[in-house]
Structure formats: C-alpha cells, structure tokens
Amino acid sequence: MNKLQNRFNKNVYEIAVSLIRQFDEKVSGIPNMLKLTLGEPDFNTPEHVKEAGRQAIKENFSHYTGMSGLMDVREAASRFLSEKYTVNYDPSTEVLVTVGATEALSASLLAILEPGDKVLLPAPTYPGYEPLILLAGAEPVYIDTRESDFVLTPEQIDQAMAAHGDKVKAIIITSPSNPTGVAYNEAEVAALSKTLAKYSVFVISDEIYSELNYEGQHVSFGKYLREQTILINGLSKSHAMTGWRIGFIFAPAELVAQIIKVHQYLVTAAATVSQKAAVRALVQGISDAEVMKEEYRERRDFVYQAMTKLDFKVARPSGAFYIFAKIPAGQEQDSMAFCIDLAEKNQLALIPGIAFGPEGEGYVRISYAASMETLVDAMTRLSAYIND
Numbered sequence: 001m002n003k004l005q006n007r008f009n010k011n012v013y014e015i016a017v018s019l020i021r022q023f024d025e026k027v028s029g030i031p032n033m034l035k036l037t038l039g040e041p042d043f044n045t046p047e048h049v050k051e052a053g054r055q056a057i058k059e060n061f062s063h064y065t066g067m068s069g070l071m072d073v074r075e076a077a078s079r080f081l082s083e084k085y086t087v088n089y090d091p092s093t094e095v096l097v098t099v100g101a102t103e104a105l106s107a108s109l110l111a112i113l114e115p116g117d118k119v120l121l122p123a124p125t126y127p128g129y130e131p132l133i134l135l136a137g138a139e140p141v142y143i144d145t146r147e148s149d150f151v152l153t154p155e156q157i158d159q160a161m162a163a164h165g166d167k168v169k170a171i172i173i174t175s176p177s178n179p180t181g182v183a184y185n186e187a188e189v190a191a192l193s194k195t196l197a198k199y200s201v202f203v204i205s206d207e208i209y210s211e212l213n214y215e216g217q218h219v220s221f222g223k224y225l226r227e228q229t230i231l232i233n234g235l236s237k238s239h240a241m242t243g244w245r246i247g248f249i250f251a252p253a254e255l256v257a258q259i260i261k262v263h264q265y266l267v268t269a270a271a272t273v274s275q276k277a278a279v280r281a282l283v284q285g286i287s288d289a290e291v292m293k294e295e296y297r298e299r300r301d302f303v304y305q306a307m308t309k310l311d312f313k314v315a316r317p318s319g320a321f322y323i324f325a326k327i328p329a330g331q332e333q334d335s336m337a338f339c340i341d342l343a344e345k346n347q348l349a350l351i352p353g354i355a356f357g358p359e360g361e362g363y364v365r366i367s368y369a370a371s372m373e374t375l376v377d378a379m380t381r382l383s384a385y386i387n388d
C-alpha cells in the first residue's frame with residue numbers, strides 16, 4: 001500500500017468513476033458492438049475553421065494570450081450571442097474564453113462554492129456537474145423533473161428554496177438538455193427567471209447545445225435574468241470542435257472579475273491556435289451549425305418514431321442530440337441490467353439512465369450523433385431485442 005493513497009483531499013474520495021465509463025468497460029470487449037453512447041458530434045470541424053487553425057500555427061500564434069482570451073474572440077463571441085439570442089455582453093469585461101464548457105463550469109463553481117453550500121440540479125442531469133460540486137465541498141440537491149416531463153417548474157424551485165434556504169448558492173440549468181433533449185421555450189425561461197429573481201442564487205446556465213434546437217429559437221437565461229446568470233457556452237457542439245477545447249463564460253462584469261482569478265490559476269488561458277480558429281467559427285462560420293442541425297433533425301425524427309413504435313416513451317426531444325426514453329413495461333426496468341443484456345444479446349450499446357442519477361432509472365439515453373446508416377442498423381437491433 002502506498003503511504004500517500006489516503007492523504008488526498010477527502011472530497012476526491014467522494015467522486016466516483018462515472019457509470020458511463022463503467023458501462024463502457026463492461027461492454028467494450030463484445031465483438032461487432034454498435035455504440036450510440038457518444039456525447040460528441042460525429043461531424044468533422046468545418047474546413048475553413050481548420051484552415052484558420054493551420055494559418056495560426058504558420059503565423060506563430062504559439063504564445064500565451066491574455067487570461068480572458070484574445071479580444072478578437074471575445075468580440076466575435078459577444079456578437080454571435082447578440083445576433084443569435086439577443087443578449088448583450090461587453091467583450092472587454094463580461095466575456096471569458098475558457099478551455100471548453102468544462103473549464104467554464106469548474107472555474108465558476110470553484111469561484112462561488114464553499115463547504116456546506118448546496119447546488120440545485122434538475123434531474124436527470126449531466127454527470128459532469130456533481131463531481132465539481134463535491135470537490136468544492138458542497139452538496140448537490142436533486143430536483144426530480146420526471147413528473148413534469150423533465151421540465152423544471154417555478155413551483156419546484158420555490159419548494160427547493162423553502163426546504164434548503166440560504167444554503168442554496170446556485171442552480172445549474174441545462175437547456176437544451178443532456179440527457180433529456182428538453183429545451184426551454186421563451187415562456188418557460190421567463191417564468192423560471194421570474195421565480196429565480198426572488199432569490200440570491202447564481203444561475204449557471206449551461207447552453208452548450210444552444211445551436212441545436214429543432215423546434216424553435218434558443219432562449220438564453222441571459223435575456224431574462226442577466227444579473228444572476230453565469231452563461232456558459234462553447235464551440236464543442238455548434239462547430240463540432242470538441243478537441244479544440246474552446247468554451248465561454250458570459251456574465252456581469254462584477255462576477256467575471258472574481259471568476260477570472262480562478263480561471264487564471266487553473267489554466268492561464270485557452271490555447272492560442274484554438275482561439276484563432278474560434279474567431280473563424282464565430283464570424284465566417286456563424287451559420288455552420290445549420291447543416292449539421294438539419295441532419296440531426298432527420299435522425300432525431302427517425303429514432304423517435306422507431307422507438308415510439310417499440311413502446312419506449314419519449315418526452316419532447318427538441319434539442320441537443322439525445323433521446324431519453326422510458327424502457328417499455330414488461331422489459332427489465334433496471335437500466336444498467338437492460339443495457340448490458342441488450343449489448344450482450346444484440347450488440348447495441350445505449351447509456352443506462354442511472355448514469356444521470358437515480359431519477360434516470362428505468363430510462364436509456366441514445367445519442368443520435370451517428371450516421372443514418374448506423375441508426376437504421378441500431379433500430380433494427382433494438383427491435384429484434386424487444387420483439388424477441
């Protein structure tokens with residue numbers, strides 16, 4: 001035994017290996033496996049964006065940038081948001097370029113959380129939040145949204161605030177959502193904002209899937225609740241740029257002034273070559289997501305129809321690239337057991353709903369970031385499994 005193995009920050013021991021990874025390890029040895037588990041676009045980064053990256057390397061953009069990122073990127077990001085979602089942030093004081101949305105989340109949560117604080121999480125939820133909350137010594141409080149078809153309601157916020165009071169420091173809202181695909185419309189964002197405005201809580205609005213809304217316009221919390229919102233976005237999903245690691249924080253100057261200190265000591269700044277490519281994506285590539293969106297929409301319609309025919313129940317998958325489906329009655333309801341059996345018998349890997357918290361039990365998540373051919377094959381395998 002290594003004498004240091006018990007000497008880590010005690011909060012680190014609270015962080016579990018993700019169930020997604022555990023599931024992946026269980027099924028990855030099975031031959032001919034078809035995986036719909038991926039949480040990233042299957043498209044490549046657009047050519048003109050890659051060219052901007054190559055150009056930046058040639059021109060020796062190999063030095064640090066200022067910690068908030070190049071002014072060009074912040075201006076472009078600010079314009080992108082203003083044109084698309086009618087929210088306005090001053091590029092000189094209210095925008096930070098981060099290392100993906102992930103670092104935007106870590107820097108924000110580490111900047112605001114203290115031991116004993118609570119963070120509200122509408123559940124089922126993206127599994128990347130809880131470990132960051134635990135690391136800061138804070139506690140996640142899950143709000144079960146199953147009864148309202150995964151839509152958080154103002155009443156649920158009031159109830160959680162009444163139960164947990166001043167201990168609640170923040171809420172994290174994801175719209176469009178991973179894993180459910182639910183996206184809040186204008187009326188819902190307005191109503192939630194009105195309720196949240198009553199409380200002194202930070203609203204961390206993870207809008208990383210904002211460009212992938214298939215039913216209507218994306219509505220940002222920055223529009224209705226600017227003062228309290230730490231708006232998080234990035235290029236991973238909109239421009240298929242997961243590996244470039246570019247994200248953003250948009251928030252009032254007083255909030256950015258604190259978060260930037262954590263960001264500086266975590267990462268110094270985002271990679272310079274990636275930032276140069278980001279300018280191209282945000283300016284010339286302002287509509288790059290459109291082509292991908294059309295394809296995702298077709299795939300979503302196909303998977304939605306195929307799954308409903310097989311008696312899976314699916315609530316409003318209007319954004320992102322996931323379908324979160326209730327396992328039909330008569331089938332194994334333990335989502336991990338269901339997914340392992342499906343993988344073993346018909347070589348199809350879906351993510352067990354339990355990976356998104358206890359509120360995800362009884363569900364599976366399908367990512368349709370895969371070619372239509374793959375999805376047709378997947379639905380044939382699922383149908384064979386269900387009807388066997």
Ligand SMILES: Cc1ncc(COP(=O)(O)O)c(C=O)c1O
Pocket residue numbers: 039040099100101102103126128174177178206208234235236242246247
């Ligand atoms: C809801 C949500 N937030 C954040 C992220 C992380 O994004 P990034 O790759 O920009 O760090 C993901 C990635 O899957 C996500 O689904």
